[in-house]
Amino acid sequence: IIFYEDKKFGGHYYECSSDCADMLSYLKCCNSIKVEDGCFMVYEQPQYSGQQYFLSKGEYPEYQEWAGLNDLIGSCRVIPKAKEATFEMQLFERMEYGGQMMDLADDCPNVVECFHTSNIFSCKVIGGNWLFFEK
Template structure:
């Protein structure tokens, strides 16, 4: 069973438990300044219905929102990241609708430009596994959670622009 505890204040003060997917946490707390992940791996979202900034958290303690690379104290929805035991494959494209240059990856990519020669990824097809895209190289900046499926344009994974600096496979270590 996966469990996460949200706290309104820093350093784990004022709490609310969650152990399943929740599309709207608004009625449970006003702000989120610290989190304790008891078990499982979680994707948190800034807005209800799994929208806005996204954050991937694994087991551990996060005494303030900067610890999970949060942009603010707003967490309004969450879901458990599924376990994945198999292979990882993602195709990235320089243009939307799977056009232009394409490159397939099976491993983490700390710097997209070094490997792909493009700073922007306009579409992607996740064939296997779960991936986290980051706006900046070396897994920094805004995060975007991609499950298996087709993403015809960057807005399909929740981005406001096509800039992706790095991405990695989501392994689940307990």
């Protein structure tokens, strides 16, 4: 992944291929990004905090392209490629794997509609990588 200070891949840049907890020492801002391979979670603040954005392979010539609220990127994490050929996860309506259990093996655009519950407090990943969205 390559982070650029200017829009349309211009200006000072920082190239990264692993997790980076504090990018502020390398860049003062970030207005464009190229993801050459893989997937990354980028965070607005250092130490993997603040607003976060999921980026897959592609070009993002302006921060609005990745739904950024501003030109700040403080840290990033590599999302490892899944080694398993299958994707499976169990969702639980209570903490510590309690209550009703729901199996997932594919994308689920709306957990509330699919399982008729708005309470999900724990999960077990059996295989693959998964990404939850708040809304």
